[in-house]
Amino acid sequence: MTQIRGLGYLKVQTRDIGRWRDLLIDGLGFAEGSGPDPDGLYLRMDERRARLAVLPGDTDRVLAVGWEVRDQFALAAVGRAVEASGTPVKVLSDEESAERDAEAVIAFTDPAGVPVEVFFGPVLDHSPVVTGLGQRFVTGAQGMGHVVVPTTAMDETVSFYTEVLGFLPRGAIKMGGGKPPYRRVRFMGVNQRHHSLAICPAGYAGDPGLVHLMVEVDSLDAVGMALDRVRRAGFSISSTLGRHTNDKMVSFYVRAPGGWDIEYGTEGMRVDETYYTAEEITADSYWGHDWSGSEPLATFVPKK
Numbered sequence: 001m002t003q004i005r006g007l008g009y010l011k012v013q014t015r016d017i018g019r020w021r022d023l024l025i026d027g028l029g030f031a032e033g034s035g036p037d038p039d040g041l042y043l044r045m046d047e048r049r050a051r052l053a054v055l056p057g058d059t060d061r062v063l064a065v066g067w068e069v070r071d072q073f074a075l076a077a078v079g080r081a082v083e084a085s086g087t088p089v090k091v092l093s094d095e096e097s098a099e100r101d102a103e104a105v106i107a108f109t110d111p112a113g114v115p116v117e118v119f120f121g122p123v124l125d126h127s128p129v130v131t132g133l134g135q136r137f138v139t140g141a142q143g144m145g146h147v148v149v150p151t152t153a154m155d156e157t158v159s160f161y162t163e164v165l166g167f168l169p170r171g172a173i174k175m176g177g178g179k180p181p182y183r184r185v186r187f188m189g190v191n192q193r194h195h196s197l198a199i200c201p202a203g204y205a206g207d208p209g210l211v212h213l214m215v216e217v218d219s220l221d222a223v224g225m226a227l228d229r230v231r232r233a234g235f236s237i238s239s240t241l242g243r244h245t246n247d248k249m250v251s252f253y254v255r256a257p258g259g260w261d262i263e264y265g266t267e268g269m270r271v272d273e274t275y276y277t278a279e280e281i282t283a284d285s286y287w288g289h290d291w292s293g294s295e296p297l298a299t300f301v302p303k304k
Contacts, residue, residue, distance in 0.1 A: 002166025006143020008068035013057035029132030045137035060258030112151035135222035148211035150202030194247035212261035242288020259298025
C-alpha cells in the first residue's frame with residue numbers, strides 16, 4: 001500500500017516568465033498565489049498557497065515533482081523505502097521546507113533523472129481563490145492532477161514507482177504498434193484519479209524532464225473558454241479537444257514555454273480499487289485529440 005496520497009505541487013524553471021503568466025493566469029485562469037522568490041510566478045488552484053511554481057532561470061526544466069503523504073510517519077516510511085532501494089535521500093532543512101510551504105520535505109532523483117520531493121504538512125491560504133474563468137479546480141483527495149515523465153530507463157523507472165513508492169498500475173498503451181518487444185506508456189495511480197503519474201519511454205534524457213502536466217476543472221464551459229483564450233493569445237494547440245479512453249477526460253493540450261504541454265480537462269473518471277483491473281487501451285481517445293498540428297515535444301528532440 002502506497003504512502004503517497006497525490007501530486008502535491010510542481011516546480012519548474014523557465015526562460016520566459018512573462019509568457020508563462022500569459023498562459024497560466026490570462027489563458028487558463030489560475031489564481032495568483034505567493035512564494036519566496038519575488039521574481040517567481042506562483043499559482044493557486046485551491047487553499048494551497050501555490051500548487052504550481054514557475055521560477056526564472058537560464059534553462060527550461062522541471063525543478064521538482066512534489067508528492068504528498070499523510071504525516072511525518074508516512075514521510076519517514078517513504079524515506080526508508082527509497083534509501084533501501086539504493087537511492088540517496090536528502091532531508092531538506094526547515095528553511096528549505098518553509099520555502100516549499102510544507103512542514104517537512106525529503107528529496108531524491110528517480111531513475112528517469114526527474115527531481116522528486118515528498119512532503120507533509122502543506123501550508124494553507126484561507127483567502128478566496130479567485131480564478132479567471134470562474135472555474136473550480138478538481139484537487140482535494142485527488143491531488144493537483146497528473147504528470148507524465150519521460151525516461152530512457154523504462155523498466156527501472158516503473159519498478160521504482162511501483163515497488164518502492166507503491167504506485168498502483170492503472171493500465172497502459174502501446175507506442176507505435178509493431179512487433180514485440182512492445183514499448184508502452186504506463187499509467188499509475190495513488191487515489192481515485194485514474195492516474196497521477198504516467199511514464200513514457202523516451203530516446204533522450206535531460207531537460208525539460210516533463211511530457212505534460214494535467215489539471216482538471218469542474219465544467220466543460222471552463223475548458224472551452226480556456227481553449228478560446230489560449231488560441232487568441234497565440235499559444236500553440238498541441239491537441240484539439242477530445243475525450244480520452246482510459247480516464248474519460250475531456251481535454252485539450254496547449255504547448256507551454258519550454259517545449260512541454262499542459263492538459264486542461266474536465267469529467268475525469270474516478271477509480272474504485274475494489275473492482276479495478278489494469279487494462280491496455282488501443283486508442284488514445286474516443287473522439288478528438290487531433291495531434292496533427294503539434295510541434296515536437298522537447299523531450300523527444302535529440303539533444304545537440
